[in-house]
Amino acid sequence: MNVNEALNWIIEEVIRRLEARRKKALVIFTGAAIGFQEAVPQLKALLAEGWDFKILLSNSAEYVLTLQLVKEQLGVKEIYLEREVKGLKPLYQDIGQVIIPTLTLNTAIKIALGIADTLTTNVVAHVLMEGIPIIAAKDGCDLKNPTRLQLGMNKTPTPYLMRMEQYLSTLESYGIRLVEASHLYSNIKDGQIAISSVRQSQGEPKTYTLNKKVLSRADIVEAKNRGNALxxxxxxxxxSLARDTAKEFGIRIIQE
Incomplete structure (x- = not known):
């Protein structure tokens, strides 16, 4: 095996591992009931496409949603419970991202303030420091959510409302993507989480031109070293593999 062959093998192996990891996620349910029913079909769609989930229920989620309900709704057998977890690392090692389908306002505020006094907030803190993408459904922590307003919680003082919105903005500044529960699948599928931070940091695209009949994933890896647009x-x-790799690395493909 010559040098070029060895390099190509290494590239192929790295990409293979990235692809395997990309569809592994830690799914954390906190105790928000609002948005749960909307999030379930989104998660089931990902499972149907071969995603591998580690599912964790916080103590409040175990009480509000219940273990049995989550199992029945998602059709899964194994779920981690906060009260039974002994270590953090096994939860998030070898995963491509964290999905929080039900995020409570309490948990959102703690994450925004850097408070890590629960398993969920502790895991999120570690995941943020390791650069693992996080997407969370904001239905349960958004005071302007229509369901919350229909339940009569529509008399919130403006200063309080503004402060809560600031906390959510802080989460987004950390790189946590907040979406509606019913939009979880589309945001994850489109790869917007993985590439958003890359695009924000790189500004105007630096274009690398390549004249080939067929674009492969190896070409995307090469483009990554030359710019952020191909x-x-x-x-x-x-x-399709080249397109997926481009999303993984934040490479914009311009074809004309």
Whole structure:
């Protein structure tokens, strides 16, 4: 095996591992009931596409949602309970991202303030420091959520409302993507989490031009070292694997 072959093998192996990890997620349910029913079909759609979930219920989620309900709704057998977990690392090692389908206002505020006094907030703190993407459904922690307003919680003082919105903005400044529970699947599927921080930090795209008949994942890896946008001819065939790798690395493909 010559040097080029060895490098190509290494690249292929790295990408293979990235692809395997990309569909592994830690799913954390906190005790928010609002948004749960909307989040369930989103998670089931990901499971149907071969996603591998580690599911964790916080103490409040075990009480509000119940272990049995989550198992029945998602059709899974194994779920971690906060009161039984002995270590943090096994929960988030070898995962591609964290999904929080039900985020309580209490948990959101603690994360925003850097308070890590529960298993969920502790895990999130470690995940943030390791750069693992996090997406969370904001239905349960958004005081303007329609369901909350329909329940009569529509008399919130403006200063309090503004402060709570600031906490949610702080979460987004940490790189946590807040979406509606019914939009979890589309945001995860489109790869927006993985590439958002890359695009924000890189500003205007630095284009690398490549003239090839077929674009492979190895070409995407090469483009990553040369810029954050890849320009190819309109006739170039782009493999699905190349597109997925581009999303993983935050590479914009321009075809014209």
């Amino acid at each position: 320009h190819v001819p309109a006739t170039t065939i782009i493999t």
